Amino acid sequence: MRYSNATNFALHTMVHLMLQPRDSSVGVQELAAMQHLSPTYLSKILTKLTKAGLIESTPGAKGGYKISRKKHEISFLDVIHATEGDTSLFDCSIHHEGCLIENVMRQAEENMKAELKSKLLINIAKEAESKQK
Amino acid sequence: MRYSNATNFALHTMVHLMLQPRDSSVGVQELAAMQHLSPTYLSKILTKLTKAGLIESTPGAKGGYKISRKKHEISFLDVIHATEGDTSLFDCSIHHEGCLIENVMRQAEENMKAELKSKLLINIAKEAESKQK
DNA sequence: GTATTAAAGATATTAAGAGTCTTTAATACC
DNA sequence: GGTATTAAAGACTCTTAATATCTTTAATAC
Numbered sequence: 181m182r183y184s185n186a187t188n189f190a191l192h193t194m195v196h197l198m199l200q201p202r203d204s205s206v207g208v209q210e211l212a213a214m215q216h217l218s219p220t221y222l223s224k225i226l227t228k229l230t231k232a233g234l235i236e237s238t239p240g241a242k243g244g245y246k247i248s249r250k251k252h253e254i255s256f257l258d259v260i261h262a263t264e265g266d267t268s269l270f271d272c273s274i275h276h277e278g279c280l281i282e283n284v285m286r287q288a289e290e291n292m293k294a295e296l297k298s299k300l301l302i303n304i305a306k307e308a309e310s311k312q313k
Numbered sequence: 314m315r316y317s318n319a320t321n322f323a324l325h326t327m328v329h330l331m332l333q334p335r336d337s338s339v340g341v342q343e344l345a346a347m348q349h350l351s352p353t354y355l356s357k358i359l360t361k362l363t364k365a366g367l368i369e370s371t372p373g374a375k376g377g378y379k380i381s382r383k384k385h386e387i388s389f390l391d392v393i394h395a396t397e398g399d400t401s402l403f404d405c406s407i408h409h410e411g412c413l414i415e416n417v418m419r420q421a422e423e424n425m426k427a428e429l430k431s432k433l434l435i436n437i438a439k440e441a442e443s444k445q446k
Numbered sequence: 447g448t449a450t451t452a453a454a455g456a457t458a459t460t461a462a463g464a465g466t467c468t469t470t471a472a473t474a475c476c
Numbered sequence: 477g478g479t480a481t482t483a484a485a486g487a488c489t490c491t492t493a494a495t496a497t498c499t500t501t502a503a504t505a506c
Contacts, residue, residue: 181400
């Protein structure tokens with residue numbers, strides 16, 4: 181059980197976009213080159229982020245992607261939801277109601293999600309920025 | 314991303330074995346029938362649990378599986394490790410050292426694992442037993 | 447109109463999970 | 477020792493999801 185590579189790429193791209201000057205779009209070629217990915221592949225991931233409202237896309241010449249207005253509210257969990265979908269880590273197909281085992285697993289998952297929801301990407305971006313200097 | 318079915322079956326089987334009278338072995342046929350699984354499939358899962366030291370197997374006539382002596386120390390995490398392996402939920406292949414994103418993900422994972430380590434199967438077994446009565 | 451760029455669709459490849467079948471080894475019982 | 481029983485191990489199949497590429501379409505700037 182592992183988060184997909186797409187989630188990793190998405191998180192790094194999000195942080196990168198957060199560090200761009202206001203209202204400047206970055207094309208998929210540049211973003212893909214940065215992470216050594218093919219543009220078409222990263223494009224799939226970026227479309228998911230766009231549909232989730234985490235970034236905004238403008239097609240056409242001089243187009244590209246930029247971070248959404250919600251920049252300061254975007255959490256790790258938001259990105260994970262966008263790329264992984266909103267599925268449960270654990271599903272007890274045997275006992276449909278009130279499975280004791282499932283209750284424990286679900287609680288652990290909820291706590292992890294709560295933590296990932298409390299971690300904002302903007303803080304990572306700021307930390308990365310100050311490290312570079 | 315989801316825990317495998319094997320983990321679910323393993324957890325249920327463990328609880329069942331915990332509720333057996335002391336030193337009585339249960340065969341894979343019985344365990345499989347209970348969960349509507351084929352014996353050969355469940356056997357694969359049971360072998361993992363055996364190798365992890367969570368249950369003990371005796372081959373041959375009148376053989377089968379029984380819970381290990383560590384009965385009162387076995388946690389959810391122990392079973393998950395046995396079936397899922399000991400891999401990380403998240404791996405940042407880009408920045409090998411001190412990736413800020415990876416740090417956050419790893420911390421969340423560690424916290425979840427700590428919680429699953431604190432939850433003992435024996436308590437679930439006892440609760441299930443008292444519910445049946 | 448032309449160049450540029452995101453979105454969408456079709457498709458191919460790979461990896462992992464799920465599951466079966468067969469063979470081998472160990473044990474109990476006669 | 478022989479037979480029935482049962483776990484372990486290996487080979488193999490099937491299905492699904494992730495990964496990835498290529499092509500076409502639509503939108504935008506100039």
